[in-house]
Amino acid sequence: MDAPPLYHEAHRIEDFQRNLETVRTRIVCACKRAGRDPAGVRLLPVSKTVSEERLRMAYAAGCREFGENKVQEAFHKAGLMADLPELRWSLIGHLQTNKVKLVARFASEFQALDSLRVAKALDRRLQAEGRGLDVLVQVNTSGEVSKFGLPPEEVAGFLRQLTGFSSLRIRGLMTLALFSTDSSKVRSCFVLLRELRDRLRQETPAGVVLDELSMGMSGDFEMAIEEGATIVRVGQALFGPRATPDSHYWPEHDHASRERHRPLETKESPVLGGYS
Ligand SMILES: *Cc1c(COP(=O)(O)O)cnc(C)c1O
Secondary structure, X not given: OOOOOOOOOOXXXXXXXXXXXXXXXXXXXXXXXXXXXXXXXXXXEEOOOOOHHHHHHHHHOOOOEEEEOOHHHHHHHHHHOOOOOOOEEEEOOOOOHHHHHHHHHHOOEEEEEOOHHHHHHHHHHHHHHOOOEEEEEEEOOOXXXXXXXXXXXXXXXXXXXXXXXXXXXXXXXXXOOOOOOOHHHXXXXXXXXXXXXXXXXXXXXXXXXXXXXXXXXXXXXXHXXXXXXXXXXXXXXXXOOOOOOHHHOOHHHOOHHHHOOOOOOOOOOOOOOOOO
């Protein structure tokens, strides 16, 4: 027998409304368990690979921002949907310096800053455009050999170097947890990011406010909220399963991501709840 579908494909506005409601309810429940105010958790719908047609339905269902991993895809979609009022775009994937020009033109937020070269180039382009950008620093909390994200011990120094770039508004830290079916290992990535933020807060340079913790995706956002997430990046639980393998976005996760095909299930948060 096939397992029941984990993620429900959304093709109509009502599907999006239902998926949004389910995810929001799960966020509220996780906040309750953690004694947190749900208003302190922002749901960022992650729309990579999703077509313009379906994104317009998600917009109609209430989404006012989308997160994209790849700059070109995001820029293309932002152009197609420039008619939609109040729609914001957040970039959550690695950025090369030759793409900063595009980012400076349309993005509201960049969550994956981890290099001074990119910061410099971004700041220069943003100055030219007369725009500012909310920025999160990506941290490698998994200890995996990863091309992306700074090792935790390098973040303090990196933040000091960023203060010269007046168009970059530093908001906090972002991470991708370890891709593992061992939930205690996943949780320790979230704990590490929170503790790092709390430590860095006490020594941040003037003007830097480290409030945001962007952590948690469709498979683990409830656990991330229990550990302090202020932004959860959720794709498949809103839009439906994605055909493109995760290795397309995170090359270093090639084999491990297959193992994480199923979301983590904890006693407190059965992931299949919400549909009856
Ligand atoms: C795709 C992506 C997500 C969302 O993953 P889902 O499994 O679809 O929830 C979160 N963060 C980043 C950086 C991503 O690229």
